[in-house]
Amino acid sequence: MNIITISREFGSGGREVGINLSRHLAYDYYDKEIIAEIAKNKDMEESFVERTLENQGWHNIPLTHHCSLSYFLQSLSIEVLLEQRRVIEEIAKVGRDFIIVGRNADTILQEHKPFNIFLCADMESKINRCRRRAPEGEDLTDKELIRKIHKVDKNRARTRDLISGSAWKDPEAYHLTVNTASWEIQEITVALADFAKAWFERPYR
Numbered sequence: 001m002n003i004i005t006i007s008r009e010f011g012s013g014g015r016e017v018g019i020n021l022s023r024h025l026a027y028d029y030y031d032k033e034i035i036a037e038i039a040k041n042k043d044m045e046e047s048f049v050e051r052t053l054e055n056q057g058w059h060n061i062p063l064t065h066h067c068s069l070s071y072f073l074q075s076l077s078i079e080v081l082l083e084q085r086r087v088i089e090e091i092a093k094v095g096r097d098f099i100i101v102g103r104n105a106d107t108i109l110q111e112h113k114p115f116n117i118f119l120c121a122d123m124e125s126k127i128n129r130c131r132r133r134a135p136e137g138e139d140l141t142d143k144e145l146i147r148k149i150h151k152v153d154k155n156r157a158r159t160r161d162l163i164s165g166s167a168w169k170d171p172e173a174y175h176l177t178v179n180t181a182s183w184e185i186q187e188i189t190v191a192l193a194d195f196a197k198a199w200f201e202r203p204y205r
Contacts, residue, residue: 001092001095001096001097001112002027002097002115002196002200003092003097003098003099003100003105003109003112003113003114003115004021004025004027004098004099004100004114004115004116004117004196005099005100005101005105005106005109005114005115005116005117006018006021006099006100006101006102006117006118006119007102007104007106007116007117007118007119007168007174008101008102008118008119008120009119009120009121009126009149009153010126010130010148010149010152010153010156011121011125011126011127011129011130011149012119012120012121012125012126012129012180013119013121013129013180013185013188014101014102014119015031015101016185017119017180017185017188017189017192018031018099018100018101020185020186020189021099021189021192021193021196022098022099024189024190024193025097025099025193025196025197026097027096027097027098027099028091028096028097028098028099029098029099029100029101030088030091030098030099030100030101031100031101031102032046032050034084034087034088034091034100034103035049035050035053037087038080038083038084038087041083041087042079042080042083044080049080052076052077052080053080053081053084053103053159054152054155054156081159081162081163084103085108085163088100088103088105088108088109089108089109092109092112102156104159104160104163104164106173106174107160107163107164107166107173108163115175115176115196115199115200116173116174116175116176117174117175117176117177117178117192118169118171118173118174118176118177118178119177119178119179119180120169120177120178120179120180121179121180121181122179122181123146123149124181125180125181126149127142127145127146127149130145130148130149131145153168156168157169175199176192176195178192
């Protein structure tokens with residue numbers, strides 16, 4: 001079984017790369033499917049699960065007047081994170097080749113020796129990609145988009161620290177880091193596929 005994990009800065013094209021790479025390699029693909037499974041198992045709305053996983057900053061709620069609320073949200077957040085881990089481990093038990101985007105899957109699945117990719121890009125490229133993929137009706141200014149990008153990435157770093165105690169952008173955690181700014185998705189798909197195949201063919205990894 002070959003596993004590819006894709007960690008990414010918000011707006012760097014991780015989901016697009018993951019989908020195209022899975023098609024190119026004929027691997028199963030998991031991203032929002034994990035959210036759907038968590039929601040089903042926990043009888044929650046998918047939108048609520050997604051917000052909870054993307055906003056691990058619950059513990060930043062001031063404790064002076066909201067102690068019970070803060071404790072409840074932290075407990076709920078941990079419950080969702082544990083269920084996410086269980087779902088990801090169940091996917092691996094199936095034994096099929098797959099790609100998973102985000103979810104700190106590289107740390108959760110480390111015993112399976114996945115090929116771990118980290119995608120990044122300059123801020124201008126991330127803003128442009130966010131605008132192209134923005135839902136209908138969203139009209140954020142550049143300043144608002146930059147604030148959103150920083151917030152999402154900060155939460156991802158915090159979640160990783162909570163799960164593994166490791167730094168989110170630590171280059172030693174990944175086998176390959178790619179700046180997607182100057183790449184077309186199809187170009188980077190082919191390059192990553194070739195690199196991944198070579199990595200999996202190595203006798204020791």
